[in-house]
Amino acid sequence: MDQPTDADAALARRLALGDTGALAEAFDRFAPTLTRYAWALADSKQDVEELVQDTMLTLWQKAASIDLPTGTLLPWLLVVCRNHARNQARRIAKNAGDELPPELAAPASEDDARERLRWVRDEIAALPEIDRKICELCLLQGHTYSEAATMLGLSVGAVTQRVSRSRARLRKAVTHDEH
Numbered sequence: 001m002d003q004p005t006d007a008d009a010a011l012a013r014r015l016a017l018g019d020t021g022a023l024a025e026a027f028d029r030f031a032p033t034l035t036r037y038a039w040a041l042a043d044s045k046q047d048v049e050e051l052v053q054d055t056m057l058t059l060w061q062k063a064a065s066i067d068l069p070t071g072t073l074l075p076w077l078l079v080v081c082r083n084h085a086r087n088q089a090r091r092i093a094k095n096a097g098d099e100l101p102p103e104l105a106a107p108a109s110e111d112d113a114r115e116r117l118r119w120v121r122d123e124i125a126a127l128p129e130i131d132r133k134i135c136e137l138c139l140l141q142g143h144t145y146s147e148a149a150t151m152l153g154l155s156v157g158a159v160t161q162r163v164s165r166s167r168a169r170l171r172k173a174v175t176h177d178e179h
Contacts, residue, residue: 008073015063023060030074031056034081041085051088055081072167123170130154131162138163 011029014022031052038051058080059066059073068076124135130152137148138159145159152159 008068009071012063012066012068012073015059016066023056026059026073027056030077033074034077037078037081038085041082042088047088051081051084054084058084070167120170124166127166127169131166134159134162135166 011022011026015026034052034055035048038048042048042051055077059077066073066076124132127135133152134148137143137151138145143151145156145163148154149156149159
């Protein structure tokens with residue numbers, strides 16, 4: 001398991017136990033990324049701050065029941081932030097008598113959902129061939145690292161390292177993070 005996954009799992013356990021220091025640590029770690037993401041979903045500084053605060057509050061309230069299939073907190077936090085943005089946009093639209101912005105509306109069809117996630121497919125397609133195969137096997141088809149390693153003739157450690165690098169690349173693409 002890679003270090004960010006271990007750190008996220010430990011952080012989630014501490015949050016579930018009610019450790020307020022863990023909440024402060026989570027805020028310090030994830031608030032900058034959530035803020036950048038929230039700016040893509042909201043128009044004002046006040047709305048962005050509200051989205052980040054609501055997301056962190058949800059993390060605190062639901063810590064004991066969080067399921068992290070990828071072992072990392074960031075994807076869960078981004079989904080929660082997007083859900084809060086949708087709710088916020090609905091409230092604002094209802095008060096103004098407007099419709100929900102198209103980027104926050106639920107996809108009308110499976111094809112629409114696929115289209116919205118084209119950038120993910122494009123990022124995966126741009127990976128080196130072996131990394132692309134590993135992503136397809138592990139992240140899309142649900143195979144374990146061990147199964148993928150056997151299928152591709154690699155060690156489990158090599159698969160783990162390549163998945164970690166691919167996730168970092170996708171994380172960088174979604175957050176436009178230079179780190």
